[in-house]
Amino acid sequence: xxxxxxxxxxxxxxxxxxxxxxxxxxxxxxxxxxxxxxxxxxxxxxxxxxxxxxxxxxxxxxxxxxxxxxxxxxxxxxxxxxxxxxxxxxxxxxxxxxxxxxxxxxxxxxxxxxxxxxxxxxxxxxxxxxxxxxxxxxxxxxxxxxxxxxxxxxxxxxxxxxxxxxxxxxxxxxxxxxxxxxxxxxxxxxxxxxxxxxxxxxxxxxxxxxxxxxxxxxxxxxx
Amino acid sequence: xxxxxxxxxxxxxxxxxxxxxxxxxxxxxxxxxxxxxxxxxxxxxxxxxxxxxxxxxxxxxxxxxxxxxxxxxxxxxxxxxxxxxxxxxxxxxxxxxxxxxxxxxxxxxxxxxxxxxxxxxxxxxxxxxxxxxxxxxxxxxxxxxxxxxxxxxxxxxxxxxxxxxxxxxxxxxxxxxxxxxxxxxxxxxxxxxxxxxxxxxxxxxxxxxxxxxxxxxxxxxxxxxxxxxxxxxxxxxxxxxxxxxxxxxxxxxxxxxxxxxxxxxxxxxxxxxxxxxxxxxxxxxxxxxxxxxxxxxxxxxxxxxxxxxxxxxxxxxxxxxxxxxxxxx
Numbered sequence: 001x002x003x004x005x006x007x008x009x010x011x012x013x014x015x016x017x018x019x020x021x022x023x024x025x026x027x028x029x030x031x032x033x034x035x036x037x038x039x040x041x042x043x044x045x046x047x048x049x050x051x052x053x054x055x056x057x058x059x060x061x062x063x064x065x066x067x068x069x070x071x072x073x074x075x076x077x078x079x080x081x082x083x084x085x086x087x088x089x090x091x092x093x094x095x096x097x098x099x100x101x102x103x104x105x106x107x108x109x110x111x112x113x114x115x116x117x118x119x120x121x122x123x124x125x126x127x128x129x130x131x132x133x134x135x136x137x138x139x140x141x142x143x144x145x146x147x148x149x150x151x152x153x154x155x156x157x158x159x160x161x162x163x164x165x166x167x168x169x170x171x172x173x174x175x176x177x178x179x180x181x182x183x184x185x186x187x188x189x190x191x192x193x194x195x196x197x198x199x200x201x202x203x204x205x206x207x208x209x210x211x212x213x214x215x216x217x218x219x220x221x222x223x
Numbered sequence: 224x225x226x227x228x229x230x231x232x233x234x235x236x237x238x239x240x241x242x243x244x245x246x247x248x249x250x251x252x253x254x255x256x257x258x259x260x261x262x263x264x265x266x267x268x269x270x271x272x273x274x275x276x277x278x279x280x281x282x283x284x285x286x287x288x289x290x291x292x293x294x295x296x297x298x299x300x301x302x303x304x305x306x307x308x309x310x311x312x313x314x315x316x317x318x319x320x321x322x323x324x325x326x327x328x329x330x331x332x333x334x335x336x337x338x339x340x341x342x343x344x345x346x347x348x349x350x351x352x353x354x355x356x357x358x359x360x361x362x363x364x365x366x367x368x369x370x371x372x373x374x375x376x377x378x379x380x381x382x383x384x385x386x387x388x389x390x391x392x393x394x395x396x397x398x399x400x401x402x403x404x405x406x407x408x409x410x411x412x413x414x415x416x417x418x419x420x421x422x423x424x425x426x427x428x429x430x431x432x433x434x435x436x437x438x439x440x441x442x443x444x445x446x447x448x449x450x451x452x453x454x455x456x457x458x459x460x461x462x463x464x465x466x467x468x469x470x471x472x473x474x475x476x477x478x479x480x481x482x483x484x485x486x487x488x489x490x491x492x493x494x495x496x497x498x499x500x501x502x503x504x505x506x507x508x509x510x511x512x513x514x515x516x517x518x519x520x521x522x523x524x525x526x527x528x529x530x531x532x533x534x535x536x537x538x539x540x541x542x543x544x545x546x547x548x549x550x551x552x
Contacts, residue, residue, distance in 0.1 A: 042234055044232070044234075044235045044238065045249045045250045047253050048249070057480075057484065060483075061439075061479060063439035063441075063443075063479060064439065065439075065442035065454060066475065066476055066479065070476070073472070074469055078468055078469055079268065079273075080271070081267070121233055125233060133242075134234055137235065138234060163345070167446075169447065170443070170446035176347075177344065177346050177350065180347060180350055181350050184351070185354070190351070197347055198347065201342060202343070
């Protein structure tokens with residue numbers, strides 16, 4: 001019954017490992033870029049605020065699939081922009097991460113901004129009364145508290161990102177969804193194969209949700 | 224909030240002379256960086272020959288680009304999104320009400336179904352549906368992509384909408400079901416005549432926002448299954464109008480942006496209208512289903528940070544944790 005599970009032919013663990021890697025690098029990148037975007041959107045410099053707003057509204061409304069395909073066909077095929085990769089599989093892997101970061105950062109930014117709004121007014125006022133500059137108010141007082149209140153929303157973004165990495169199949173990155181496509185086309189056990197991949201993703205997303213849910217309760221600012 | 228009235232934000236003071244100079248320097252440096260970046264991209268595009276008039280002018284001069292490719296593509300995208308939400312909504316309503324049932328043997332399976340389909344990438348559901356249609360049905364080959372995409376979207380979004388429906392029902396003040404019980408309504412009647420009708424109003428904005436997510440997800444059909452949707456047209460246009468892939472992707476991206484921006488604006492307008500409305504309870508499900516997914520105990524009628532006196536918002540234009548703007552990633 002399980003003879004279709006030919007690990008020589010189908011690299012199941014390798015595919016899910018690629019999914020994990022895509023998620024990991026995209027998560028780190030979008031956390032950083034999203035924080036920068038959020039800082040821009042609340043900054044005193046109008047050009048930065050405008051850039052942040054326009055960026056978020058543009059990228060949040062484009063389908064992720066289009067972003068990823070634009071990375072492959074636009075950046076690489078048309079412009080020969082390869083992010084330092086040598087061969088196509090590696091190049092597409094890196095470009096996919098770039099696309100995920102560009103897209104996911106907008107959601108990190110919006111989550112963070114909502115977190116900034118949970119910090120009581122008095123905190124920022126007290127910080128200003130001490131004579132702190134904008135960057136000090138933000139990095140020393142407001143953002144640390146904001147981060148603690150948005151662990152749960154950020155966990156949702158991370159789980160969505162894990163699922164979204166399957167879109168990389170559209171440009172041929174050898175991750176889980178692409179392998180599933182290949183397997184259900186070649187083998188007869190549709191339900192078993194689909195079940196295995198579904199189980200794989202539940203295994204990836206469920207602990208993330210539980211762990212970060214626990215973390216979010218632990219670090220929440222008691223008010 | 225007198226503090227925020229004389230300064231644009233509470234995060235920084237009204238700039239004095241030194242801060243003004245600092246801000247100006249930052250603005251100039253950042254602006255220069257942006258210009259350099261844009262200039263570099265333009266240079267790359269120009270070197271690769273993607274800025275020639277021949278690649279961009281068809282979108283203005285040749286109406287066939289629109290009538291043969293873009294508009295039919297847009298119609299297919301909208302058709303898939305429309306079918307998906309129309310089929311997913313009743314399924315979601317059933318699942319959502321089932322999760323609120325008093326009987327564990329209804330509640331538990333409904334909960335399991337919802338959690339299962341929400342944990343799985345929608346692309347996997349589409350792949351599964353596509354293969355299932357090929358193996359077990361005689362859906363014509365050329366119709367299969369649409370069927371697969373709609374089925375995948377329905378399976379996923381029914382679960383998401385179940386949570387929206389549940390949150391919508393729970394967002395209603397307790398007095399509504401108390402009053403219904405007091406006049407002798409059965410549980411079934413309370414749900415059908417009192418709670419559900421009001422919940423539908425409360426969840427309208429979240430529903431429109433979910434439509435944005437659905438529209439974006441239909442693009443998977445174009446990329447993976449060969450559905451002739453809006454995204455797919457970039458390849459077709461590029462093949463027929465001299466490899467103008469950059470130009471066609473830009474135009475298609477703009478169409479998606481305008482469409483989704485209109486939907487999002489409509490959702491916020493609806494939400495504001497319901498929140499302020501004189502009729503009804505003013506209960507509304509925040510337009511961010513992503514937030515709802517987290518809450519094990521569904522949200523109380525949002526303790527709106529904006530109106531509570533103890534904690535004012537730092538960024539009055541920003542989203543609140545109850546999620547006034549934004550859709551799911």
